[in-house]
Every structure is written in structure tokens, then in C-alpha cells.
Amino acid sequence: MSPVDRIFKIVVTVARTMALMSAVIVCPVLCLGVLLAVPSEAPGVERAVSALFWAIVLVLLIMPLGGWFGMAWRQGTITDYAALTAVVDAGRDGGFSPAFYARFLLLPAASAIGFIRVGFQFDSAVTAVLLRRDGLAPQLEREASNVAATSLHGGSRSAAAMDKLMKPGKKKKKRGG
DSSP states (O other): OOHHHHHHHHHHHHHHHHHHHHHHHHHHHHHHHHHHHTTTTOTTHHHHHHHHHHHHHHHHHHSSOHHHHTOSOSSOSSOOHHHHHHHHHHHHHHOOOHHHHIIIIIHHHHHHHHHHHHHHHHHHHHHHHHTOOOOSOHHHHHHHHHSOTTOOSSOSHHHHHHHHHHSOOOOOOOSOO
8 A cells, every 4th residue: 555545545534534423413403403493483494494304314325324225335425445446446447437426426516515505504594593583572672671680579570560559559539428
């Protein structure tokens, strides 16, 4: 094995490991975003759910699960260095087929573009949630802005209602009686 071959093996192994770890991490993060957005009935939640669905599909394509699903190759989209060099060595003698280019060029490029699209779709869902302006009713916002941080009682709406009930007010005199 030449020094250049060792360097390529290290680069491919590190890139494959990083891609697989990223694929495993992206789904729980998107799932957490969906779990937070759905109960709040946030606008754009359908984009977050769609991003999660497509991320799961892309992760299944990337992971080395080909043997489980009966795919033509076991490595998934991101292959290891030994399988890559074996296919390249075989193709060097007989020529490269369209399947070679589809597997090692188009599928990884489509997966990368798919993950970029998932990222933009999830970002647009988060932006829609953050830009939501209706929030609280204006009266509640005014009351919340007047409450001091040290005030533990007497600042809520129920406390104001109780104060109104408990304070002796002016009683009207009865006429004619």
C-alpha cells in the first residue's frame, strides 16, 4: 500500500464516519423540533414534519443497511474504502458502467442535496415559529411587563380580582325605606 493510498483510506474513513454520525444525529434533532412544534400548533409545523420524514428516508439510504432491504449493495450510499477500490479496480479493466456513476456519483450527490433541502425546510419551519407575532393578548403583555421580578404575590390577575372583592367599597344607600 502506497503512502497516497493510506492517505486516501484515512480521508475516506474519516468522511464516512462523520457522515454516518451526522445521519444518526439529524433524526433525533428533527424529531425534537417536531415534538415541540406540534403541541403548540405552530405555523409551518407541516414543513418540520416533512423535513423529518425526508431525513429518515435519506438516513435509510445512507446507512449500510443494504443487506436488510435486499438492495444491490450492502454499503449504502457511503461506501468504505476497500469496497470502493475493489469496484474501481474492476472497472478500470472493463470500463465503468452507468451503474458505477449512479452509485458513486449521483446517489451521494442526491443525498447531499436532499439533506441540504431538509435543512432549509426545517429552517423555514423554525423561522415561521419564531416570527409568529400574535403571541399573548395585548392586555396580558401589559400585565406581564408591569410585574417586578421580586414580586411573588399580588401581581397576577387573580390577585387583582381578589383585591377588588375584598376591599370595602362605597355602599349605595337605599332610598325611600
